Amino acid sequence: MSEEIRTSIHGQWSSRTAFILAATGSAVGLGNIWKFPYITGENGGGAFVVIYLLCIVTIGLPIMVAEVMLGRRGRQSPVNTMAALAAEEGRPAIWFLLGWLGVIAGFLILSYYSVIAGWALSYVFRTASGVFEGATADGVSSIFTEFVSNPESLLAWHTIFMVATTIIVSRGVKHGIEKAVSYLMPALFVLLIILLFYSMSTGYFLDGLNFLFAPDFNKLTANSILVAMGHAFFTLSLGMGAIMVYGSYLPKETSIAKASMMIAVADTLVALLAGMVIFPIVFANSLEPGAGPGLIFQTLPIAFGQMEAGVLIGTLFFLLLVFAAWSSAISLIEPAVAWLVENKGVTRVTASVWCGMTTWVVGIGSVLSFNLWSDKTWSLSLFGETLFENKTFFSTLDGLTANIMLPMGGLFIAIFAGWLMKVESSKKELNTTEKGYNLWLFLIRVVAPIAVMVVFLNVTGVIK
Ligand code: PFF
Numbered sequence: 001m002s003e004e005i006r007t008s009i010h011g012q013w014s015s016r017t018a019f020i021l022a023a024t025g026s027a028v029g030l031g032n033i034w035k036f037p038y039i040t041g042e043n044g045g046g047a048f049v050v051i052y053l054l055c056i057v058t059i060g061l062p063i064m065v066a067e068v069m070l071g072r073r074g075r076q077s078p079v080n081t082m083a084a085l086a087a088e089e090g091r092p093a094i095w096f097l098l099g100w101l102g103v104i105a106g107f108l109i110l111s112y113y114s115v116i117a118g119w120a121l122s123y124v125f126r127t128a129s130g131v132f133e134g135a136t137a138d139g140v141s142s143i144f145t146e147f148v149s150n151p152e153s154l155l156a157w158h159t160i161f162m163v164a165t166t167i168i169v170s171r172g173v174k175h176g177i178e179k180a181v182s183y184l185m186p187a188l189f190v191l192l193i194i195l196l197f198y199s200m201s202t203g204y205f206l207d208g209l210n211f212l213f214a215p216d217f218n219k220l221t222a223n224s225i226l227v228a229m230g231h232a233f234f235t236l237s238l239g240m241g242a243i244m245v246y247g248s249y250l251p252k253e254t255s256i257a258k259a260s261m262m263i264a265v266a267d268t269l270v271a272l273l274a275g276m277v278i279f280p281i282v283f284a285n286s287l288e289p290g291a292g293p294g295l296i297f298q299t300l301p302i303a304f305g306q307m308e309a310g311v312l313i314g315t316l317f318f319l320l321l322v323f324a325a326w327s328s329a330i331s332l333i334e335p336a337v338a339w340l341v342e343n344k345g346v347t348r349v350t351a352s353v354w355c356g357m358t359t360w361v362v363g364i365g366s367v368l369s370f371n372l373w374s375d376k377t378w379s380l381s382l383f384g385e386t387l388f389e390n391k392t393f394f395s396t397l398d399g400l401t402a403n404i405m406l407p408m409g410g411l412f413i414a415i416f417a418g419w420l421m422k423v424e425s426s427k428k429e430l431n432t433t434e435k436g437y438n439l440w441l442f443l444i445r446v447v448a449p450i451a452v453m454v455v456f457l458n459v460t461g462v463i464k
Contacts, residue, residue, distance in 0.1 A: 008075045008248045010338055010348075011172060016254040018178040022327075023068075023237075023246050023263050025181035028188075029328030030116055031235040032271040033321055034296050037278040039227055041289030044219030045211040048228050049275070051220065055232035056268055059451050062443035063238050063410045064260040066417035069429045071247025072256070077338035078102050078241030081248060082416075091420050098412050102241030103336045105405040107355070108397050109240075110332040111362035114165065115394070117325035118157030119297060120318050122147065127314035132305035137285035140301045144294050148370040155367050159360065161322075165329045166356030169337055170349040181327055185266075188320040192273045194313060198303050199280040208279030211289065212272075222385060226459040229452065230403030235267055239406030239413065242331040245338055257432050257440065277303075293394075333359065369394035383461030411452045418445035 013019040040048055074081025079099030086095035126132070126147075132140060148154065199205055233239045247256075274296075281299040282289050291298060304314030333355050340351035365373070369392035378396075380388040388399060417426060418441065427437055457463045 010249065010341065012249050012251055014178065016251070016259060017182075019246065019250045019254060020259050020262055021178055021181040021185070022331075023243060023259070024185060024266050025324070025327030026237045026242055026246065026331035027235065027263055027267040027328070028185060028270050029324045030113060030120070030321070031231070031328070032267060033274045033324070034116060034120075034293070036231065036235065036271040037275050038291070038293055038295040039231060040212065040275055041279075041282070041291065041295055043221075043224035043227055044216065045279075045289070046213050046215035047217045047220045048224050049212055049272075050215045051225055051228040052231055053268070055229045055451070056236065056264060058443060059229065059410065059448045060232045060236045060238060061260060061264050062440055062448050063233075063413055064236055064243060064264065065256055065430065065440055066413050066444055067238060067241075067243045068247035068250065068256045068260060069426060070413065070417060071241075071244035072250045072252075073425070073429050074244075075248045077248075077342050078244045078335045079339045080342055081244060085416075085421070089421050089425065091416075095416060098409065098416070099241060099335070099339070101405060101409050101412075102239070102244070103339060105240040105401050105409065106242065106332045106335055107359055107362065108405075109234075109401045110165075110329055110359045112366035112394050112397050113325065113329060113332065114161045114359065114363050115154060115158045115366040116293070117161045117322060117329065118154060118159075119148070120321045120325060121161055122153070122157045123297060123301070124315055124318040124322060127301065127304055127311065127318055130311055132301040132314065133311065135301065135305045137287060137298075137302055140305070141287075141294075141298050143301070144297045147297075148294070151367055151371045154370065155364065158363050158367055161325075161329070162356055162360045162363065165326060165333065166352050168326065169330055169333055169356070170352035172348055180323065184320055184323045184327075187316075188324055189270065189273075191313065191317045191320060192270065192277060195277040195300070195303060195317070196273060198307050199277050202280045202284035204280040204284040205276075207283040208276060208281075211279050211283070212275045222459045222461075223387075226403050226455055229455050230399075230407055233406035233410055234402040235271060236264060237328065237331055239409035240332075241335040241409070244413075245335045246331060248338075255432065256430055257436055365393040366397065385459060385461035387459065407452050407456070411449055414444050414448045414452075418449070 013022065070081060070085060074084050076084060077099065079096050082099045083093060083096035086093055131143065199208060237243050278296060278299050279289065281303055285302055287299060301314065304310035307313065336355045337348065337351045340346055341348055373393060377390040377392050378388065379386065379390055388396065391399060430437060
């Protein structure tokens with residue numbers, strides 16, 4: 001392939017910073033602020049956080065480097081990138097299926113992601129209306145319970161979020177994302193710091209820190225290790241081609257390793273900050289850390305109701321959360337849209353509308369999971385280990401994508417980039433120091449794939 005062909009037909013980022021911003025926009029989202037605190041609460045705190053951080057460094061980072069590298073080398077949608085790179089490296093064409101695994105995972109994730117983003121959107125208005133002013137923990141909780149029990153209203157918010165996402169995606173990568181993210185991410189960060197001061201004033205800050213950072217490894221189960229690893233993939237947007245497709249719009253000169261490191265650090269900081277904000281509020285109000293997906297909606301409004309200028313800060317906070325979710329949602333659907341444009345000859349607009357509609361329909365299942373279908377659950381055990389327990393439609397999709405499909409995608413990415421791609425190809429593409437390259441090669445060849453496999457085998461009861 002000549003260098004000329006190696007520019008994506010979908011455009012290119014204007015600079016390295018633009019890529020970092022867009023990829024950070026993809027990484028930082030509901031995963032950091034909504035999901036990280038609630039799964040940490042459900043899985044007992046500190047020890048879970050330690051495993052999560054370990055996974056970020058030893059599995060997430062090397063796979064992120066690999067994914068960006070494959071994307072930049074292939075310069076197409078993940079499906080076509082994998083096909084082209086397999087051909088280039090003399091490997092079987094079947095590797096294009098890895099791209100498809102990602103496309104499907106992206107659809108499934110976005111379908112429920114949009115429902116939760118809809119909650120955040122409705123909380124922008126709810127907070128602005130002042131209902132949380134002076135509200136008790138019980139009051140805040142019942143507002144949430146009442147809200148999610150109404151399928152029509154959840155459906156309406158899900159619809160608004162999906163339509164907005166479709167519109168942005170249809171306009172293409174270069175318009176919008178870069179600029180929006182460069183203002184909104186720092187603003188979100190500032191608001192989290194303001195909230196951190198509130199949490200410090202609750203008198204329960206240390207209890208929160210203790211819960212988050214003091215590990216009690218007795219609390220770890222095989223399943224919570226799987227959830228921690230799955231979340232490392234989810235929060236960094238790895239294993240499904242989102243970061244690969246963003247890598248395909250990356251100019252040649254950029255250092256992939258440095259960019260990946262910055263993205264991972266920013267992402268992790270936001271998650272830890274969110275945890276440090278939320279758990280003191282949980283303990284100050286005698287709430288349950290394991291309250292589940294409603295956790296931030298049942299804790300943060302208490303803070304907004306009590307603090308100075310809480311209506312303004314709270315409204316802004318949820319607004320920024322919606323934007324963070326939006327910039328992630330865009331990347332969830334981009335692999336599919338890029339593929340449709342490349343292979344079906346349709347315009348970006350048509351491709352976006354089709355993808356948006358399909359995702360919206362699947363999302364209805366998640367809307368109903370919190371009300372009409374909340375008792376429609378199922379469980380699954382394998383070799384005496386419980387793999388799925390009392391899963392609704394929503395939690396099935398979440399578990400299947402984050403804990404199985406993304407790590408599986410990541411495993412194959414590691415195998416392809418580490419073992420099947422020629423060393424000279426990856427070395428040339430990464431263009432980093434000898435030491436840095438060797439470290440990456442060791443992590444991607446040995447550490448990451450073995451870690452993922454061990455966690456998989458452990459949770460299925462094959463190894464103990
Ligand atoms: N990383 C996003 C978050 O933490 O909210 C979610 C996500 C985006 C996951 C894109 C996967 C992905 F490809």
